[in-house]
Amino acid sequence: MNRLARAGIAARLMTAMVLVVVSAALTAWLVGGAVGPALFHRHMLRAEGSPGTVVEHAERAFASASALTMAVALTASVLTALLASMVLARRIGASLGSMSGAAGEVASGHFDVQLARPRVGAEFDELADAFNAMAARLNADEALRRRLMADVAHELRTPVATITAYLDALEDGVTQLTPETMDVLRAQASRLARLATDLAAVTQAESGALNLHLHAASPIELLQAAALAARARAEGSGVQLVVEADCAAAQVCVDRDRFAQVLGNLVDNAILHTPRGGTITLAASEAGARVRLSVIDTGEGIPAEHLPHVFERFYRVDLARDRVHGGSGIGLAIVRALVQAHGGTVSARSDGLGAGSRFDIELPAA
Numbered sequence: 001m002n003r004l005a006r007a008g009i010a011a012r013l014m015t016a017m018v019l020v021v022v023s024a025a026l027t028a029w030l031v032g033g034a035v036g037p038a039l040f041h042r043h044m045l046r047a048e049g050s051p052g053t054v055v056e057h058a059e060r061a062f063a064s065a066s067a068l069t070m071a072v073a074l075t076a077s078v079l080t081a082l083l084a085s086m087v088l089a090r091r092i093g094a095s096l097g098s099m100s101g102a103a104g105e106v107a108s109g110h111f112d113v114q115l116a117r118p119r120v121g122a123e124f125d126e127l128a129d130a131f132n133a134m135a136a137r138l139n140a141d142e143a144l145r146r147r148l149m150a151d152v153a154h155e156l157r158t159p160v161a162t163i164t165a166y167l168d169a170l171e172d173g174v175t176q177l178t179p180e181t182m183d184v185l186r187a188q189a190s191r192l193a194r195l196a197t198d199l200a201a202v203t204q205a206e207s208g209a210l211n212l213h214l215h216a217a218s219p220i221e222l223l224q225a226a227a228l229a230a231r232a233r234a235e236g237s238g239v240q241l242v243v244e245a246d247c248a249a250a251q252v253c254v255d256r257d258r259f260a261q262v263l264g265n266l267v268d269n270a271i272l273h274t275p276r277g278g279t280i281t282l283a284a285s286e287a288g289a290r291v292r293l294s295v296i297d298t299g300e301g302i303p304a305e306h307l308p309h310v311f312e313r314f315y316r317v318d319l320a321r322d323r324v325h326g327g328s329g330i331g332l333a334i335v336r337a338l339v340q341a342h343g344g345t346v347s348a349r350s351d352g353l354g355a356g357s358r359f360d361i362e363l364p365a366a
């Protein structure tokens with residue numbers, strides 16, 4: 001049964017042909033066996049007594065027996081061919097019909113269609129599977145697009161509303177154009193600009209359109225560069241930055257600029273979420289054939305229920321508090337997309353509120 005379901009369209013067509021040939025042969029054999037001897041017998045009886053016509057009667061008996069056999073066998077094979085063609089055409093036609101119906105649904109924007117396997121040959125089953133995978137992918141992309149549009153609109157609303165309110169107040173003379181007002185307007189404008197840059201970055205990274213310039217690099221150097229870039233900000237927040245490494249030999253293959261962005265986003269988050277007096281450790285270690293780069297902080301930590309979501313676009317653990325930092329929740333989505341573009345993985349761990357957080361990047365060793 002399973003073998004039959006897996007058989008291809010060629011095997012099915014071949015089976016139909018064989019069926020036609022077998023039915024013709026079988027009919028010929030049966031009819032020949034049933035009619036031939038009787039015909040010969042009759043002719044021989046008629047030829048009795050007139051020896052000159054024995055040969056003539058034998059020839060006539062042979063001719064009519066084979067003509068009859070051929071005619072009946074031909075009729076049987078035509079009927080079998082007709083039946084086999086009708087069965088095959090009905091089943092193929094029905095499955096093509098449901099496929100074109102489903103394609104029409106997709107064309108009109110309904111991506112939640114799923115085709116049943118038509119079971120008229122392995123090729124058709126594969127086509128249905130490929131179609132279902134395509135529809136599922138389009139459906140997921142469409143859901144993502146809708147969510148993204150909603151999130152972007154939501155993110156734009158606050159700064160645009162603030163800028164508009166200030167402009168109205170300035171126009172009505174309720175507020176004066178003081179340096180403080182300018183600061184507020186500038187902050188909102190730069191928040192909009194950063195949102196645009198971050199969105200472009202994450203979209204580019206996730207679409208796989210990144211042009212990575214890969215070079216072998218030592219993990220310690222990468223961590224030291226990230227620590228150097230963040231030193232001033234860490235000092236300003238009263239947080240200590242430490243680099244630890246125990247994999248002197250292993251190297252990784254990375255685009256240095258993109259990787260600086262990855263580590264920069266992780267260290268920025270750690271600085272934002274670690275109170276004064278805390279420590280941020282940048283560590284590198286070997287894990288089998290992979291190299292692990294970690295950013296570990298002693299800060300607020302992340303509650304377990306939020307951990308699976310922190311890499312999603314626009315996800316923030318504490319909306320009100322995180323927005324005060326000016327973040328829009330795209331930083332970790334960029335991190336994940338860039339790390340995946342490098343063939344690596346990134347994960348977050350935390351023992352809960354107040355217990356600090358740990359982000360591990362694993363890359364294949366070069």
Ligand SMILES: Nc1ncnc2c1ncn2[C@@H]1O[C@H](COP(=O)(O)OP(=O)(O)OP(=O)(O)O)[C@@H](O)[C@H]1O
Pocket residue numbers: 198265269270273297299300301302310311315316317318322326327328329330331332333356357
């Ligand atoms: N080290 C950390 N400690 C505690 N919470 C963290 C840490 N890193 C990230 N988070 C939580 O994960 C959320 C998502 O982080 P992400 O970097 O994506 O966004 P963001 O920092 O809020 O904004 P953006 O990075 O776009 O400016 C943050 O809002 C924060 O709640």
Ligand SMILES: [Mg+2]
Pocket residue numbers: 265268269327330331332
């Ligand atoms: Mg961030």
